[in-house]
Amino acid sequence: MLPIFVVLVVGARALTPLFERRALMIAAPLLMVVSVVLFEAANLAGLGANKLWDGAFWPLVAVSAFTAGAGAALSILMWAELQSCFNSLQIVLYVSGAFFLGSVIGWMTFGMDESRLVVALLALPVLSFACLKLGFSKIPSDDLPKRTWGKLRFPWKLVIVLGVYEFVLGVKQGVSFESDLFAFGVMLASAILFVVVYFFFHRFDFTRIYRTPIVLMVCGLLVALLAFSSNSMVSDVLVSAGYALMFLMLTVLLCDIAHRYGVSAVLLCGIEELVMFTSAAGHLTAAGMEGGMLPVNVDDPAVSVALVMLVVVASMVLLSEREYSRWGASFFGAGRLAFDGDERGRFVQRCAEIEERCGLSPREKEVFQLLAEGKNAAAIERELYIANGTLKSHTRRIYQKLGIHSRDELRALVHGEGSIGKGQG
Known part of the structure; x- marks a missing residue:
């Protein structure tokens, strides 16, 4: 995914809006379908997942992995482009609803037998493409993404905080994180936000939720500290919910900034997605601790304390902004766009x-x-x-x-x- 995000961010002015490029629209689902076909072909030829990287099969698996990531990256940014066409309330409902539905579908696939999983992975990209096309056809022409925009000073505080959260999540995932617990945390965060906004939007102040991710993340890390173990279900759910809520809110805010200021959502959300580099750094850090390459053990209280301090300091940098107007845009530095x-x-x-x-x-x-x-x-x-x-x-x-x-x-x-x-x- 990362190479595609880099290309789209660097070439945003020349490549966007993506929905007008029919070849890219078709390429997104097609690449994901091709990846499933290639992987299944390698799996059948290798007679088992354990042999996929042996002999002549690993190039096929590598191509399958790249096509899956490329298709997913294109699809993610095309959906961000569509969401940036909505008003503020619609953006919150669509993004939180998408997070919830995606986590539910992901959770349902855990433990699914191979034949049903293959059918699901072939059908979902096609369904997503159909919904995307239908969505753009319903948008008035005045609200469609613009081809040009002015200079932009990106709100980098947003990137720093999300990067810290990604790193902490990466450390947790690199140790003993269960995929179903991560999905449950995402479901919990997105469902609560959707319900609160849907039923109380008349009295809803979005800025009040900015502090919630830090509370969830810190509580999750403190649970691991008090349990003297990184392997805690409660800790995993709280950390994943905190990260998911932060990522969800930032996605919402970036789409809202794109809508209000006419900036490309591909550029804004593409930069946001590139922060997953820090998640890989978290995985490597956890592997280093477990492999003895670092002088501390992942279950040491000092590790949990360090992660808590990292989250608190990064969050305080973000929360130091005093301007909460315009639905959070100026809060993240959008008020200083050039x-x-x-x-x-x-x-x-x-x-x-x-x-x-x-x-x-x-x-x-x-x-x-x-x-x-x-x-x-x-x-x-x-x-x-x-x-x-x-x-x-x-x-x-x-x-x-x-x-x-x-x-x-x-x-x-x-x-x-x-x-x-x-x-x-």
Whole structure:
């Protein structure tokens, strides 16, 4: 997967949007199907999994592994591109729902007999491709991914924290981590987020969940410390749930940034996926401890303490940001995007300046930007899932805070042709 992520990140401006490249759309499921066929052919020819890397069979297995990873990488970023077409609430529901469904399907395949597993692995890529095509066909043309965007200062704090979580998970997986426990942790985190957002989105403040991954991760590591063993089911579930929730939230935020600022989700999520390098480093560290190449044992309390400190320090770096507005975008540094030559970026920046100056609430900020974009009442109600009366109430308060009386005055204000009313802000 990693080589494909590197190619797509480096060549994002030339290759995106991916959904317009029919060859890549078809290649994603086709590569995964080919990988299954090649592996099964090598398996049958070698008469057993233990002999796959012997003699003439290992090149076939290697090609199978590469095609599987390449197809999966393309598919992941194409889905990120689709998710970046949605509004904030839809992004949370789709991403958390996808995480949950994927973990359930993965859990169901554990222990499945080979013939049924082969059928599942052949069918799932094709089903994913069909759903992806259907999804893009339902997106209005104005909301489809853009071909160009301005300069970007990527929120690197996000990468650092996720990298630390990946490393800790890699250490745990390199010792005694059970795959079904990891799937259960992902199911738990994604299901809770989906349910909370779906039923309480009117009162939901996404920024309140930012601290949850650190709590889960630290508790999981402390359980291993108190048990004097890295082999703990409770510890494994908590660590996997903490990592999954962090990865899920960052995916949601990156897709939301891509949607708001018109930046390619392939670029943003591709950089996020490259952080899995640190997971490999965690595996190697665990192997070094178990093999005696490092002076400590994986069950030593010092190891758990070091991992806890690593998670806490990295999380504090992230949580040191004080700006929680705009649904978390500025929280991760998106408020410092460079807008050179980027009309969309300058528009969003101007909206943010007015919102902060006038003290708009998080919900009022969302309504304000949609009003500034010129969207009608029905479109705003549909996008934010609010009633007409609620929209009118938000609009009235926005007008009062800005000291204006109409949409024309609002748009003039955003485009620098007006001024905020006296005594407002």
